[in-house]
Every structure is written in C-alpha cells, then in structure tokens.
Amino acid sequence: MRLPGAMRLVRFRGAAGGEARLGLEEAAGGSVVDLSAAEPALPRSMRAFLESGQHGLAAAQRALESGRQRLPRDSVRLLAPVGDPEKVICVGLNYRDHCLEQNAKVPKEPIIFNKFPSAIIGPFDDIVHPEESSESSAMEHVVGFTVANDVSARDWQMRNGRQWLLGKTFDTFCPLGPALVTKDAVADVHNLSIRCSVNGRPMQDSSTSHLIFRLPQLIAWVSRFVTLVPGDILLTGTPAGVGFFQKPPVFLKRGDEVRCEIEELGAICNKVV
Numbered sequence: 527m528r529l530p531g532a533m534r535l536v537r538f539r540g541a542a543g544g545e546a547r548l549g550l551e552e553a554a555g556g557s558v559v560d561l562s563a564a565e566p567a568l569p570r571s572m573r574a575f576l577e578s579g580q581h582g583l584a585a586a587q588r589a590l591e592s593g594r595q596r597l598p599r600d601s602v603r604l605l606a607p608v609g610d611p612e613k614v615i616c617v618g619l620n621y622r623d624h625c626l627e628q629n630a631k632v633p634k635e636p637i638i639f640n641k642f643p644s645a646i647i648g649p650f651d652d653i654v655h656p657e658e659s660s661e662s663s664a665m666e667h668v669v670g671f672t673v674a675n676d677v678s679a680r681d682w683q684m685r686n687g688r689q690w691l692l693g694k695t696f697d698t699f700c701p702l703g704p705a706l707v708t709k710d711a712v713a714d715v716h717n718l719s720i721r722c723s724v725n726g727r728p729m730q731d732s733s734t735s736h737l738i739f740r741l742p743q744l745i746a747w748v749s750r751f752v753t754l755v756p757g758d759i760l761l762t763g764t765p766a767g768v769g770f771f772q773k774p775p776v777f778l779k780r781g782d783e784v785r786c787e788i789e790e791l792g793a794i795c796n797k798v799v
Contacts, residue, residue: 533586537572537605546605548575549597550590558597564589572608605648614641638691644753656750664745667754670708671715673794674761675701675722675786680770680777701784702759704792711790716740718789720765724782732765734788 534551538558547562548570562570565585569575575582589595618637619625625632647653677700683693709715715734722730739747744762748754769776778784778798787793 533583533590535572535575535586535607537607537609538602539605541601541603546570546609548572548586549602550586552590552596555599557599558602559589559593560595560597561586561589564592564595571610573610573612576608603648604650606646609643609646611643611646614643614645616640635685638689640691642752644755658750661742661746664742664749665709667745668709668741669756670706671712671788671791672702672706672759673704673786673788673791674759675784675794675796676761676764677701677778677784678770700761701786701794701796703794707791713790718791720788722767722784722786724769724776724778724784728767729769729776730765730767732767734762736765737762 534554536549536551536558537546538549539546547560548568549561550559551557552559561568565588568582568585569578575586616639618639619630619633620636622632624630676694677696677698679693679696679699681693682689682696685693712718716737718734720730720732720734721728739762741760741762744760745754748760754760769778780798782798783795784798785793785795
C-alpha cells in the first residue's frame with residue numbers, strides 16, 4: 527500500500543469518555559486532528575479504516591493538511607491504535623542476547639506464539655494483576671455447543687517441539703458447525719457420543735464423559751487469563767483414535783473426506799483438497 531505522506535494514526539476518546547474515534551497525531555505528543563469529525567464518511571474502527579486502503583489514507587492526508595478539527599493533546603486520551611485485530615502474532619527467541627541469557631539455542635526458524643486481542647490496552651492504561659475465577663457460575667455464560675474439527679499439521683506442530691500454533695492454525699484448519707445448539711436443548715453435555723471417520727472408516731468413537739476437565743473447570747481456568755466475550759469459542763479436546771498415534775500413523779491426504787459428529791449436536795463433513 528502506497529502511503530500518501532508521513533502520518534501518525536491514532537485512536538482516541540475525549541477526556542470525558544465517549545465513543546472511540548480515529549485521529550492523526552500532528553507530532554509525537556502533539557495535538558490530534560479528529561479524523562472522524564473532519565472526514566465523517568470514513569470508518570470509526572482502525573481495522574475498517576485500513577481495509578479502506580488508499581481511499582482512506584488519502585482522506586486522512588487531506589484532513590491533516592487542512593488543519594481542521596484539531597484538538598489539544600490534554601483533551602484526548604489515546605487508545606491502542608488497533609483495538610480489534612483478527613490476530614496478534616508474536617515471535618519468540620528473536621534476540622540473540624535473550625537466547626544467551628537463558629542458555630537457549632539460537633533458533634533456526636522463527637518461533638511463533640500469539641496473544642488474544644483481549645490482552646490489548648492503551649499506551650497509558652494500567653496493567654491489571656489477574657484475579658482468580660470461580661467455577662460455580664461458569665455455565666451461566668455458555669450459550670450452546672457445536673462440532674469442531676481440530677485439524678493439525680503434525681509435521682509443523684512437532685517441529686522442534688515448539689510450533690503448536692503454526693501446526694494448528696493453517697487457513698481452513700477449524701471446520702465448525704453445523705449449528706450452535708443452545709444448552710437447554712442438550713440433555714447432558716458431559717455424556718454425548720463423539721465420533722470421527724475418514725472416507726467412512728471409523729477413527730474415533732468415544733464420549734464426552736471421558737473429558738478430564740469438564741466445561742465449568744475449563745471456563746474458569748481460561749477466564750483466569752483472558753476475558754471471554756460473546757462469540758468466543760472453546761474447543762474442549764479430542765478423544766482417542768487420532769491418526770498420528772496409530773501404528774502405522776495415518777495422515778490426511780488430498781481427496782479424503784472427514785466426518786465429525788457429536789450426539790445431539792449434528793455432524794460436519796469436509797473434503798481435503
């Protein structure tokens with residue numbers, strides 16, 4: 527993307543609060559041009575603004591050059607520049623001195639991990655020391671259940687024993703559906719048959735009764751670290767029968783069809799292409 531000029535894009539709220547707005551910082555620590563007021567047709571979200579591409583950047587440059595809607599710095603509170611990213615991707619062990627201080631080998635390829643968007647705060651916000659979470663009310667926050675296929679690229683997942691994220695998150699690696707079944711429609715979520723087959727050959731045949739950590743425990747545990755919000759999805763694990771651990775191992779190939787089914791929830795069926 528070609529930039530029309532040097533800009534310092536920000537998100538901010540007024541000192542009294544209110545909705546988040548887009549702005550342009552005229553200089554580091556300087557006044558802020560209220561882009562949302564100067565160009566009302568532009569999106570209010572930074573993510574949506576960036577998706578608008580060259581059109582949005584050109585409009586922002588015009589607003590900066592016009593000098594309209596300039597706000598004193600003490601009248602605004604800066605927010606994180608991007609508040610709703612789809613992904614937060616991080617690189618570990620990427621400084622040689624950091625490797626040396628912990629006697630770790632210098633990696634031969636980037637080591638990737640991630641943070642959830644809920645971890646993002648503004649440049650001057652407080653970092654919160656986490657509290658403990660309770661299991662007693664966990665299920666009150668569950669809307670319902672669905673079927674998911676945790677597709678894995680085992681070669682990448684086991685690469686140097688460190689690339690779990692990359693092995694699990696290739697595009698298309700999380701088929702989901704066929705419906706979100708509300709919890710009042712499920713008799714006992716901890717006693718449902720769960721099955722997986724490849725090309726009609728049974729691979730997994732188990733029950734959710736074999737879960738080690740039940741849903742209230744999982745939700746309370748995860749909530750210690752991240753805030754769960756409407757629409758968040760929690761995959762609770764896979765039973766015995768995984769192809770990687772069979773003798774000899776079984777791996778998906780192009781043309782295979784994978785069917786995953788959970789009693790009372792339905793089935794999903796996906797072809798490998």
